[in-house]
Amino acid sequence: MNTRRTLLVATLAAVISFSAQAKDPKELVIGTSSGPYADQVKLGIKPILEKQGYKIKLVEFNDYIQPNFALAEGSLDANVFQHIVYLTKFSADHKLALSELVKIPTAPIAIYSKKHKTLNDVKEGTTVALPNDPTNQARALVLLDQLAWIKLKPNTDPIKASEKDIAVNLKKIKLLPLEAAQLPRSLQDADYAFVNSNYALASGLKLKEALITEKISPNYINLVAIRTADKDKQFAKDLAAAYRSREFLAVTNKYFADYAKTDYQLALEKQ
Structure with a gap:
């Protein structure tokens, strides 16, 4: 077992x-x-x-x-x-x-940070924690593409996007895939973290504290x-x-x- x-x-x-x-x-x-x-x-x-x-x-x-x-x-x-x-x-x-x-x-998946007050602080080597399960990781990667931190390959299916679909790491960020439940704790070390709403709110984070939230797809x-x-x-x-x-x-x-x-x-x- x-x-x-x-x-x-x-x-x-x-x-x-x-x-x-x-x-x-x-x-x-x-x-x-x-x-x-x-x-x-x-x-x-x-x-x-x-x-x-x-x-x-x-x-x-x-x-x-x-x-x-x-x-x-x-x-x-x-x-x-x-x-x-x-x-x-x-x-x-x-x-x-x-x-x-x-x-x-x-509630939407969102980016939080305990080290930065804005997304504009991103630079080479910035660490970004994100879910390691395929479906929620895809959501995070699509939002990173929208922020122009990465560029996904043309015709990437937004529902199935994975790290192998990253064409260019525009900001040279370091991605840290973690189990969703670990993401709130990752804020102690990572610069930014995508946190699923249930774990965010259960850990005491508030939606209004998020630096950006996704527009939820159906x-x-x-x-x-x-x-x-x-x-x-x-x-x-x-x-x-x-x-x-x-x-x-x-x-x-x-x-x-x-x-x-x-x-x-x-x-x-x-x-």
Whole structure:
């Protein structure tokens, strides 16, 4: 058993007493990463579903690997932490039958620094930490291209961009790929760091402190994932309806005002 699978077993042991019993369709175990998407469930989704008689157990993970395995193996009923590009690749790579249920309000990936107050300080040898998972690294590289710190090869697919697609390192920066969870801590050493919103906010960083944020592509709007076999079950319909509700829109406006809203939330605001 490798290290990641060992961690998975250890994490799932904490919820086995909840999920191993005869499954009550009104008992839901939702996995998420610590930070804003856990807060969305706690502040918005959990109260809505509890009014309908559900009992909600929230399990927080500290990486992007365990939640999908836990969902596929049945220890979770849903998870909330990823976008469709990541879900599609992860499911294909590991042969998991997982599907998108509903999109959610999403905070952008952003560049932070504890050493510099502006992006204009970039120079030869400047260290830039960025995610090492392929889909989020692509987002970072596209933004670096937009900043003219690097130049990507012509016709590079922005969803699949990697370091091998860098045609010219215009500013001669040094890229430091790290696991997403390590990026907030990298700010102690790196000049700049791309930090995913969930880890940024969980570590105490604020969106207004970012030096620049991406304009989120529809490909990178986060979502609720479930097992494909569960898409037509009542709990899935009720979970999706909770996210699509006016009650959750009010929670979004109160606590997550800087996030990119979903199409259904924008449509609600126009009614």
